[in-house]
Amino acid sequence: MTNTGIAGTPNLEPPAPLKRRLLLNRLMWVGIVALLIWAYFGTEMSFPRLFAGAGESWKLLFGEADRPGSGFFPPDFRRFPEYLEQMLITIKMAIWGTLLAVILGIPLSVLAARNTSPNIVVYTLTRRLLDFLRGLNEFVLALVFVVAVGLGPFPGILALAVHTAGILAKLFSEGIEAVDTGQIEAVQATGASPLQVLTHGVWPQIVPHVVSMTLYRFESNVRAATVLGIVGAGGIGFYITESIRGFDFRAACAIIIMILISVFLVDTLSARVRQRLT
Amino acid sequence: MIRLEQVSHQFANGTRALSDINLALSGQDFTVLIGPSGAGKSTLMRVLNGLVRPKSGKVWIGDTEISRAPERVVRLERRRIGMVFQSFNLVKRLTALENVLLGRLGDMPGWRSTLRLYTKADRSLAMNTLERVGMADFAWQRADTLSGGQQQRVGIARALAQRPQLILADEPISALDPKSSEQVMELLRDIQKRDGIAVLTNLHHLDAVREYAGRVIALKSGSVFFDGSVQRLTDEITRDLYYGETADDSSSHAQSNVPALSTDNQTGSPSFLLE
Numbered sequence: 409m410t411n412t413g414i415a416g417t418p419n420l421e422p423p424a425p426l427k428r429r430l431l432l433n434r435l436m437w438v439g440i441v442a443l444l445i446w447a448y449f450g451t452e453m454s455f456p457r458l459f460a461g462a463g464e465s466w467k468l469l470f471g472e473a474d475r476p477g478s479g480f481f482p483p484d485f486r487r488f489p490e491y492l493e494q495m496l497i498t499i500k501m502a503i504w505g506t507l508l509a510v511i512l513g514i515p516l517s518v519l520a521a522r523n524t525s526p527n528i529v530v531y532t533l534t535r536r537l538l539d540f541l542r543g544l545n546e547f548v549l550a551l552v553f554v555v556a557v558g559l560g561p562f563p564g565i566l567a568l569a570v571h572t573a574g575i576l577a578k579l580f581s582e583g584i585e586a587v588d589t590g591q592i593e594a595v596q597a598t599g600a601s602p603l604q605v606l607t608h609g610v611w612p613q614i615v616p617h618v619v620s621m622t623l624y625r626f627e628s629n630v631r632a633a634t635v636l637g638i639v640g641a642g643g644i645g646f647y648i649t650e651s652i653r654g655f656d657f658r659a660a661c662a663i664i665i666m667i668l669i670s671v672f673l674v675d676t677l678s679a680r681v682r683q684r685l686t
Numbered sequence: 687m688i689r690l691e692q693v694s695h696q697f698a699n700g701t702r703a704l705s706d707i708n709l710a711l712s713g714q715d716f717t718v719l720i721g722p723s724g725a726g727k728s729t730l731m732r733v734l735n736g737l738v739r740p741k742s743g744k745v746w747i748g749d750t751e752i753s754r755a756p757e758r759v760v761r762l763e764r765r766r767i768g769m770v771f772q773s774f775n776l777v778k779r780l781t782a783l784e785n786v787l788l789g790r791l792g793d794m795p796g797w798r799s800t801l802r803l804y805t806k807a808d809r810s811l812a813m814n815t816l817e818r819v820g821m822a823d824f825a826w827q828r829a830d831t832l833s834g835g836q837q838q839r840v841g842i843a844r845a846l847a848q849r850p851q852l853i854l855a856d857e858p859i860s861a862l863d864p865k866s867s868e869q870v871m872e873l874l875r876d877i878q879k880r881d882g883i884a885v886l887t888n889l890h891h892l893d894a895v896r897e898y899a900g901r902v903i904a905l906k907s908g909s910v911f912f913d914g915s916v917q918r919l920t921d922e923i924t925r926d927l928y929y930g931e932t933a934d935d936s937s938s939h940a941q942s943n944v945p946a947l948s949t950d951n952q953t954g955s956p957s958f959l960l961e
């Protein structure tokens with residue numbers, strides 16, 4: 409379709425606002441390409457190096473004939489009971505880390521939801537606190553807690569709890585902001601106190617959301633917990649580092665397989681529960 | 687006895703919803719509130735139970751003046767005023783019985799209610815009110831699985847569980863079919879007659895108004911346009927009410943029966959967690 413000018417002659421020039429948008433669009437692409445080039449240098453990225461190693465991959469995976477027991481395959485499950493115990497500890501860490509996060513997250517979410525926060529100052533401060541908690545990586549937190557409370561699963565649990573509390577409180581507060589105000593007003597109209605409005609008007613409405621988000625974060629925490637052992641914060645992660653440092657790749661392979669299976673089982677189970685709820 | 691004295695209200699965005707309302711709801715009236723859309727009927731009801739704090743004027747619930755009282759005091763008064771809503775507003779994921787028990791919250795200490803430790807007396811009162819509205823068989827059914835008419839009857843039971851002196855019903859039948867509407871209106875009338883609970887309701891159909899009303903209060907542009915027994919509500923008045931000029935003209939049929947007093951300002955709070 410052509411744009412016809414007032415005098416009847418075809419108007420081939422796009423209108424000014426559209427022209428500005430097109431120009432901005434082009435500038436954006438130039439910017440993106442510049443960013444990618446900038447990010448390339450200093451990272452020692454090298455595709456030739458990746459493919460040069462490909463020929464050796466057979467040896468890497470299955471070992472060399474003159475060095476028995478080298479390579480990743482076949483996996484070495486001789487210490488299976490020990491691995492299993494550590495895998496279960498890893499899952500226990502995720503359970504308690506998530507639970508503590510929920511306990512911390514629920515009151516925080518009330519303060520961080522626009523419709524339940526007592527005032528704008530508390531609201532803003534809580535939001536910033538949650539941003540901060542979410543910004544702290546579990547791994548970094550684990551390092552800090554190892555220093556604070558010593559090695560073992562406990563610092564791992566604390567690390568998961570703090571990071572997850574920030575995430576869950578934000579997600580819960582979104583649930584609170586989406587509640588049906590009619591139901592809230594009806595509870596208020598009975599003469600209920602603010603706390604009772606929360607426990608009897610808001611809570612029943614957000615339960616499915618809370619449970620579903622909690623399970624979702626639990627799945628993610630099981631994955632995160634598998635590597636916390638690398639910094640001494642408990643669980644199976646320690647055994648991965650240990651076996652790789654000792655060049656016992658077949659043991660490492662067994663552990664990785666166990667992690668994959670456990671994560672798969674936890675995800676499937678938890679996803680099934682979440683589906684039931686909605 | 688509930689009285690409004692020179693009540694005016696303006697929302698934060700500048701909308702003037704009520705101007706200089708004087709009325710008294712005494713004892714056992716079945717009062718119907720009418721008026722065009724936007725006249726301030728819902729706002730008036732929310733002023734009566736303190737959910738909206740009027741900008742000026744006084745709201746007397748018995749001997750307590752609530753327009754400037756602390757939230758805690760308003761809450762205590764609110765327990766004796768039940769509210770029924772157009773969209774029922776049951777807490778959807780709770781059972782019918784649990785919804786009726788919400789009517790007991792105001793009289794429960796916080797920790798008991800948090801743990802849902804309702805007393806035996808409260809539970810049997812809730813069950814009795816469900817029976818009163820003909821919904822005892824549905825006590826254990828989740829609210830969102832009930833039909834509209836059934837939900838509204840549970841809503842009335844919730845109001846009754848408060849042991850109210852007044853029930854405010856904001857368009858209780860607007861979302862219902864004719865048969866359910868009739869059931870709900872008969873129920874409200876029966877509650878007013880037998881239990882001696884004053885009812886203030888807001889209806890859109892004049893047929894229903896003539897059928898159920900004892901007293902009629904008409905609002906137009908936030909002012910009382912007519913206040914009197916339903917027999918005095920002529921066709922001419924209703925025509926003026928819905929199709930006439932704005933209420934500011936001299937044709938108002940209202941009679942003020944409350945003496946004027948001094949006024950003061952008080953704004954409501956936006957968050958329900960605010961004290």
Ligand SMILES: Nc1ncnc2c1ncn2[C@@H]1O[C@H](COP(=O)(O)OP(=O)(O)OP(=O)(O)O)[C@@H](O)[C@H]1O
Nearest residue numbers: 697699701702703722723724725726727728729730
């Ligand atoms: N929370 C609010 N903020 C701002 N303005 C409001 C608010 N609630 C109501 N109003 C305005 O106040 C006026 C009166 O509203 P109200 O809901 O009381 O009318 P109503 O008589 O109940 O009307 P309807 O019959 O349509 O329900 C309207 O102009 C409305 O837009």
Ligand SMILES: [Mg+2]
Nearest residue numbers: 727728729856
């Ligand atoms: Mg209304």
